[in-house]
Amino acid sequence: MAQTDSRRLPVIDGAYLHLESPATPMHVGSLQIFSIPDGAPGSLVADIVAAYRASSDLVAPFNLRLVHGPTTRAFPAVVPAESIDMEYHVRHTALPAPGGERQLGELISYLHGVTLDRSRPLWTCHVIEGLSDNRFAIYTKIHHALTDGVNGVRMCGNALADTPAGPSTAPWHNHRTVEHTAHVARKPAGLGPAEWARSLSAGVSGLLIRRGSDAVRRPFDAPTSVLNLPVTGARRVATQQVELARMQEVARLADVSVNDVFLAVCSGALRRHLLDEDVLPEAPLISGVPVSLRYEGEEGGNAAGMVWASLATDIADPMTRLKAINVSSSAAKNHLRSMPLPVRRLFTVLTAMPVTAVLITGLGATRRPPMNLIISNVPGPDRTKYLRGARLEALYPISLPGRGQALNITSISYAGQFNIGFTGARDNLPHLQRLAGYTADALAELEAALPQGSAPRRRGRANTDHRA
Structure with missing residues (x-):
């Protein structure tokens, strides 16, 4: 060719x-x-x-x-x-x-x-x-x-x-x-040099200037943890499935987003797992949270940026923890949304450069890590799908850990179910399926912590634990 x-x-x-x-x-x-x-x-x-x-x-x-x-x-x-x-x-x-x-x-x-x-x-x-x-x-x-x-x-x-x-x-x-x-992406109208400069300057200032409890988290805010030790190429995979309606109802009653509930479910599971091993850091774990930066109609390649959010794993009460996660994730997303989309892309590239350098060199396993793990939520098909008459029962994401990043948790919503994939470095996480099972318990804890009389009613199976 x-x-x-x-x-x-x-x-x-x-x-x-x-x-x-x-x-x-x-x-x-x-x-x-x-x-x-x-x-x-x-x-x-x-x-x-x-x-x-x-x-x-x-x-x-x-x-x-x-x-x-x-x-x-x-x-x-x-x-x-x-x-x-x-x-x-x-x-x-x-x-x-x-x-x-x-x-x-x-x-x-x-x-x-x-x-x-x-x-x-x-x-x-x-x-x-x-x-x-x-x-x-x-x-x-x-x-x-x-x-x-x-x-x-x-x-x-x-x-x-x-x-x-x-x-x-x-x-x-x-x-x-x-x-x-074949579709042409609908790119936003071009920006003038002054608007580029103002938007980029405001974005950088939002990371450098910290303002109270709603401050935007930034790379390398994360504490050192067992999730950030050196890894090998061997992998361990675990999955969990819960009803999307349960996640949505908790989000509605708590006045937060479904993604906040997902982060809280992961946080509750991680907190319990690390307490079991007596290795929970005093400071809250920090998650990298990918966000889509696609133009309308844009296909192919990678078009995602990263924001950082506290998982509030230092907080024992599940509802207080959820509210703290909502404050942190909202600050991060509002900070990114304050910039025009083309500037967001440049801003996320600039903020990702030191993170990438650390991951390439492996220093995240020996120095303060850029984040403790990545947690991602990807929307999937909302209706049941078939292949030659065979019904698609579950669709799980299997993602990637990195150097000094032993765990990745990613979910895909599909036909009323929330399908969660846990991908871990095998030698670092020998009990990954146990961690996956704790997510179901963490969701039940959130439901129980809702104001009395408002807890959502479960429909059908509470959860299905696929040991993949």
Whole structure:
């Protein structure tokens, strides 16, 4: 392929390639769990594998490979691949008996610790049969240099059908994706130099000048903790599922956002877990919270910034903790929203530079960390999805820890459920599933702490603990 077909990756996208090492794979993944309908052919899973492998004319980013040359190590570039070995990229796997959540979790944990081959397009898909209760799973991973969570969820959702009989396809050969990527992003009107300068100056001042309890948290406010020790490349994955309606009702009654409730649920689980181990810092843990910076209609790549919020893990009372989290997260988001969108992008790049430098060098494991962990909330499909008649039961994000960052917690809302994925450095977090289970308890504690008579009524199953 001619070199003229190549394009440089934006700075943020390229940074994920520079951050990668054997101890810190920089891919993100998703785990989809499907139930096989009654009357489905016994060859259903094999048919899906065959259809996935038969795909041609792959869409970006699945058709892109890295350019290898003297300058591309410092300034990565990608080019459409001349040929793609689909049998390599689409794997057919079967779980050993009894095909339970433990066996699935062991497999996903192993697969997520294996770095992607940089000589090929940076993704793989594993179709996994043999899951108990007449189910199968699909685990897909793709390098973070090629997409962020919002875009990844969109690609997965677009590939599935809205009805059991509806058409579905592979994300890498999705006609709806092709149409979407042809859209032109609606960028805001250009800013003059004076407005750029004023907005950027105000943003920097908001970080440097601290004002009382509602001060904007900044990088390196985080205390040292066991979550920020050196990591290896081995991964451990755990999941938890709760009803979205419960989260929404707590948010409504407490007059906070659903994302605040999610942060509080994670905070309560982390506080209990670290107290169990007698390693809870006196100062509150600080989370990096990704926020979308996409223009309307913009597709592909990474378009997310980072704000920092206190998890108030030093506060025992769950409702007081939730209110403190709301104050901190609101200050951070209002600070970012005070800037025009183009300035927000530059501002987040500037604030991310020292964080990236620390993560690349690994100093976050030996010095004060830029944050204790990352907690992200990605909106997903609001209606049930299907693949060749198989119902998508759960959609879990499998994200990435970093150097000196042993834990990442990410959620995806899907069809009335809140699906939480915990991705940890295996040697640092031997009891990750226990931590995942504590999130269900933390939500129940918040419900119990609501004013008497206002606690939301649970519908159906209180939570489902998928040990993946």
